[in-house]
Amino acid sequence: MVLTACTDLKDKRASKDVVIGQLENQYINFKTEQGILNIVYADQNMIELRAGSPEYAAKLTNKTSNDLSIKFVVSNILAGHKIQIDGTEVNELEQMDKKKSWELVVLANATVSIETVQNQTEAFGFLAFGDIQNGIEDFDDVVNVLNQQDQVDFILFLGDLTMNSDSEEFQKIEEAFAKISLPIYSTPGNHDVRDADRYHAYFGKASYSWTYKGVRFTSVDSASWTLSKSTWEQYKSWLQQAKDQTHIVFSHIAPTEPFGLRGGHWRSRREANAFIAESSRWHVDAMFYGHLHTLDIYSLAGIPVYLSGGGGAFQEYFDGIERHFLKVGVNPEKSDISVSIIRVD
């Protein structure tokens, strides 16, 4: 029952985050510069990536002395997703559900820049929930209700996709997510990192930060009930970068939970309070967490907190709610965030 061994695992995950989205082989050098791209497959003819953010920018270098024609495939994309190659918008080669491909011709020893067409700062919506785990068996019910939602662009998943992070569970999650019409951006839960490499392989980075339509979204990896030193340092820099933006922070385990006896908060109260104080200092506008299989709405240092673990995992009884998710509307120009609860049961 000594969980202090987990403190090294968080450092390993943080180290892995650095290399995600980067690839170098004998043919190409691929480097993600903004946003999140998780490399699923790469050879000299094709590179397939899973987007971990609505927008991204990357550079691809042809290391060979021959021109290369590369099929560039990206999954988990927004509706209407378009990219520019060296500043010129290109048409897609193929389009499937949440996936598109393009043909890239990269001259010998040349580099091309690839970036999504930027979205304007405007109001939008997203969905948020966490904790599927054993609920994957009945998840079609949740999928049906998710797909009924309109005026939402993506889903933030708040951690604990699986029970034991084994490959069969991740496969089921992938199959379930393929039925959802929206892209899904995830933060890891404590159950997801029992085999952290598998989580990274499927979903990419654990801690990251990106901007969409003028709103900053930041995920911090709290799956070990604490943050690694490098995550702390990154988080502080992201806070400063986003100080003039509407900033939404999401993670799996809340630093402190409203009813503190369930163990659903970080291992160090000092660290938790420091995180909250820093977040408040730099104007975080809202926080979303999972881990507890219920719904709690409270505040931490004045920051509204939405704790939603209603994805179907072992539900808490007598709390007045069963499976559910949150529908969030954001207006970045007014820094306005509105949250409504959508019940599945």
Add this chain to the structure above:
Amino acid sequence: MKIRYLIFIAGITFFLATIIPSSIISKSALASQTQSSEKHPDATDHSPSLSSQPINLYWTIPLIPGSIFVPGLAHYIRGEPKIARRFFRSGMGSILTALTGGVVLGLTGAADAVILPTVPLVLLGLTSWFSLSFADVVGATLFDSKPKHYSSNFDLDLEVFYRFRRINDYFFDTNAYHQVGGAYWFDNKVILLTLERNTEGNIIHYDSDFGLRLADYYSSHKREGFYFHIGYSHEDNLVGYYSVDTIHYKAKSILNLAALGSHLSSIDISHEVGIQQHFINYHTPNFDGIESNTGLIGGFDLSWTVANWLKPAVGYIHERDSSISTLTSGFVGVYYLELKAALADRYLVSTRGFLGNSKVFELAIESSIQRK
């Protein structure tokens, strides 16, 4: 979170799966022992005398499957069924306590309404089960039949201490804490005061605690009994822009194991469980106000006075309001090993290391006196 319950059930299954073969093995071992005319008062007539059993066999007791998990099995193997029964009954009481809390927690999915009564039961049940098992194995393996009484340097009335804690709180860029304090035991009361400060001087923590002994046990040890504690602490955290006021309440039990077997008089077990209520006063540009939340405290300590000058201990702590707080998580705390040694009359040095990858180390110097 539910995996903890599965682990608990697995432990029970293992316990049941091993007790039967362990008993068979132990009875075979006892059958080969020679009888002695000198009987220990706790031994039954048909059991071989303790003093006749070759001491060099006792080291095998912890190797027998189940001995670590079944309180009493170790003393049963040693041929002390009466003491074994006392341990076993206490252990079963602990299991029942933990199960009562755990089952309710599990059936309700850890509903808010049941958390407060059930989680302390689980914590208390599991820690007492573990400490009884450990004491059973240590007592059966290492002790002979005669109780030993030491004029102890360790339990005097007034204790003053300095502790140095090496712990890396990188979110505060701090590596170590100094702690000074004292405890005064008088009549049936105890007062504890501590002041902790990090080496950079920007985290300062004051702690006060008052304990009242509500019931005595067997009075074989002057601190033995059941206590209720109440306390207040304040922390100024200039790094994190907040201060915290905390009130805590806890129940604590200190038991000398002579209650289970007279040869165990040098072993003390303490258990505690309680609640802390925090009031966090944030001082950030965007928020200047107070928020509150609660937390658990708990743990156990099993110490063995080996000699007048030496007292090792093993313990488990779940505590969130000091530098130790970095090590605990949810329901789970961290184990530690402690060694106290008397340098000279009334002066002690102790060192404590916390298990796992915590990289926390504590060194303390303590002085004690006894009232005339």
